Amino acid sequence: MLDHRMLRENLEHCNQRLRVRDPELDLSPFRDLDQKRRQLLQEEENLKKERNQVSQEIARAKREGEEAGDKIEEMQRVAGRIKELETERREVEKEWQEFLDWIPNIPAEGVPPGADEEENQEVKRWKEPTSFAFEPLPHWELGEKLDIIDSRRGSKVAGSRFYFMKNEGALLERALTNFFLDYHRRHHSYREVVPPFMANRDSMFGVGQLPKFEEDMFRVENNGFYLIPTAEVPLTNLHRDEILEEEELPVKICSYSPCFRAEAGAHGRDTRGIIRQHQFNKVELVNLVHPDQSFAQLEILVGEAEKMLELLELPYRRVVLCGGDLGFASAYTYDLEVWLPSSDKYREVSSCSNFTDFQARRIGLRFRPAEGGRSQFLHSLNGSGLAVGRTVAAIIENFQDEKGQVHIPPVLHDYMGGVKIIG
């Protein structure tokens, strides 16, 4: 959510910046709605002021045994008028609010223009794509051969885009999860939590998942909860409607969670393998920081995620998302993409974003400056550190040998109970 006062004063400028996302975006209806709302509000409040005053007079008159019939009669009319104005104002305000709810965050300076992921900018590359002296197999074939991934039975038990991890595959999934969590906790000073895996509407709205992405989520029918599409939802909402002390910042929270995604618009995409599933595991990192620090913190955050790939020795690149590919709430996003031989390209395993005060404003998340004074909205960031399922796929594919065995990266050996090779 944008600050509507800032919007009022800089409407044209904001609109211009937002066109980096969408050249069609038009904020002009806001001006009228805002003006109308304020006008109605002023009229209403003036009458309320009058009502409050006269009610006091009526109270005094009654106490002293005087007649106040004419005043009461007058106030009956005023009360009626207030009710009318209130109704009208609420209608306008609703429209005003809804308009505001649908405006995405303003892209930061440096976000490249562009319509979709084709125009994201590569800014870094670590290790060259894996080369093979033989024909490498895709992870779904290897996974089946090694009996560590079972999509067929996943479909049987749940449906398409579900799978079982089995045997050393299940072990690898768990090892990665633990490795990620341990590393972030020990070396990047994260506080670890286990969050709810469902959340309510307010929480979904708070991070910007609603109102725009309703169809991307699973909703529980009998109570209206949503299955979280990412742990970002509970983690960012953890301190909702709270005022933190500046000394507490930055607050760094991490957790593992399963992520549930409807993948409504993805028919036919990535139908083979475990790259795009309705449920996958992810370790998520959330930072709540001072507004002056958020862009510096984003560099740290993306570095924390990159560290995971480097320790696993997986080739990756870092891209800056262009305006058209930027998430609704984000002002600036880096994606980390791991090399996936079966796709013959890099695939996203982490997305690290600075949301500036966009989520904080929706969520009511402030801090009190150390030197005193008014509390203000802080900045929120998050990043995957990392998506576990896709990392598993990357390990299987990048570290296979000509015998169809998979070599486990050394950093995971202890976590794998000594298993160094699958197969």
Next chain:
RNA sequence: GGAGAGAUACCCAAGUUGGCUGAAGGGGCGGGUUUGCUAAACCUGUAGUAGGGGAUCUCCCCCUAGCGAGGGUUCGAAUCCCUCUCUCUCCGCCA
């Protein structure tokens, strides 16, 4: 699932015959007096916030809202009515 109790400011806690109570009283915190320092005592200040307006526009003034949330009754609601949420206690069930 059944039966009760509750939700008031940073915390505890009065207030439910509707009207100088936007909120008594504690505690805590800020400031001050006394004091060699500490402690203690005394005095004093303590809605944060949201929205709107004004201004000598980074912090000042005015107004509106705000006693769990949302509606309603009334000239006027913390107080009366309805709906919802959450917390606690007992019973039942359960990982």
